[in-house]
Amino acid sequence: MKLEFQLLVVDDNPGSLYNTVELLRDHLKLNGFSLECRYASDLSEDGLKKLARDSGRNFDLVAVDFNLGRLDIDGAVAAARLRADLRYTDMVFYSSASTVNLLAELAKHEVPGVFVATRGDVLDEMLRGLADTVIGKAIDLNHMRGIAMAEVAEMDVRMEAVLEKVFASSEATLVQKGRDTLTKLLEGEEARIKGLRKIVSEGRILDVVIDGGLFSSMQRLKAINRVSKVLADKPADALKTFKDYDPDIIQNRNKLAHAAEVVAEDGTITLRAIKRGKKPVTIDDDWMKLFRSKLRTHKDALAIICGALSAHVDAIEAQQGDKA
Numbered sequence: 524m525k526l527e528f529q530l531l532v533v534d535d536n537p538g539s540l541y542n543t544v545e546l547l548r549d550h551l552k553l554n555g556f557s558l559e560c561r562y563a564s565d566l567s568e569d570g571l572k573k574l575a576r577d578s579g580r581n582f583d584l585v586a587v588d589f590n591l592g593r594l595d596i597d598g599a600v601a602a603a604r605l606r607a608d609l610r611y612t613d614m615v616f617y618s619s620a621s622t623v624n625l626l627a628e629l630a631k632h633e634v635p636g637v638f639v640a641t642r643g644d645v646l647d648e649m650l651r652g653l654a655d656t657v658i659g660k661a662i663d664l665n666h667m668r669g670i671a672m673a674e675v676a677e678m679d680v681r682m683e684a685v686l687e688k689v690f691a692s693s694e695a696t697l698v699q700k701g702r703d704t705l706t707k708l709l710e711g712e713e714a715r716i717k718g719l720r721k722i723v724s725e726g727r728i729l730d731v732v733i734d735g736g737l738f739s740s741m742q743r744l745k746a747i748n749r750v751s752k753v754l755a756d757k758p759a760d761a762l763k764t765f766k767d768y769d770p771d772i773i774q775n776r777n778k779l780a781h782a783a784e785v786v787a788e789d790g791t792i793t794l795r796a797i798k799r800g801k802k803p804v805t806i807d808d809d810w811m812k813l814f815r816s817k818l819r820t821h822k823d824a825l826a827i828i829c830g831a832l833s834a835h836v837d838a839i840e841a842q843q844g845d846k847a
Contacts, residue, residue: 543642619643671818
């Protein structure tokens with residue numbers, strides 16, 4: 524599981540679940556997760572079979588309506604078809620008709636392990652409760668650390684990909700930004716070498732072991748900010764958010780990377796990040812919840828920035844092609 528909770532809805536009138544889905548979205552957001560809701564477009568048995576086999580592993584929760592507005596299939600048959608492939612995925616079977624015995628309908632088709640609910644508050648509460656259960660399996664602190672680190676690595680890869688595209692362009696302003704990036708990198712390394720000489724002469728080995736690498740996440744961040752200045756139509760809100768990428772993401776990622784597990788007498792597990800000369804940081808559920816929220820916010824901002832940069836390069840290449 525990543526920081527995106529995947530919900531599949533099987534309903535011939537998905538708009539009727541709008542409020543329920545939005546309540547779940549708000550609930551997940553408070554816990555640092557986003558919601559991706561997919562509505563099944565083909566409600567036939569073959570369509571559901573294909574959906575389950577092609578994308579089933581991505582879903583964290585499935586919600587199926589009883590009345591699908593068809594003569595060839597109802598929700599119980601749909602649930603049976605989905606359960607055949609999604610054996611361990613939580614599933615909710617619901618209906619707005621109080622006269623329908625949902626459990627009996629499921630029993631007719633021998634569908635195991637499905638929760639039932641009526642539309643409204645009961646369904647709203649059940650979806651939130653099941654989402655909490657699914658999330659609860661994923662937010663063990665050490666497991667969550669791996670998820671968070673993977674999210675940051677994914678953003679690193681995205682920055683690297685868009686920078687590769689930008690710097691491959693022959694357009695003059697982008698070529699200059701590439702030269703500026705190399706100059707800044709060289710200046711930074713020369714400053715580091717100068718500092719390293721001083722550290723070596725003074726024998727400060729501890730200062731060396733906590734240092735970073737060459738073109739680090741910070742260097743990618745600076746390069747993204749540098750090339751974004753060429754955009755005529757800048758995504759101002761996304762760039763404003765991205766200004767805090769270092770303290771919000773990089774610094775917290777580094778804390779996670781160097782945190783050790785601490786088990787209290789009552790069995791409660793936390794992580795503790797200790798860096799020489801700085802106050803120790805306790806990483807608990809509340810810390811992780813806040814970090815997940817920041818990850819989601821910056822991931823969305825980065826997607827907008829990279830999209831704008833990619834579109835800018837595409838436009839330049841199209842103009843160059845027209846001139847040729």
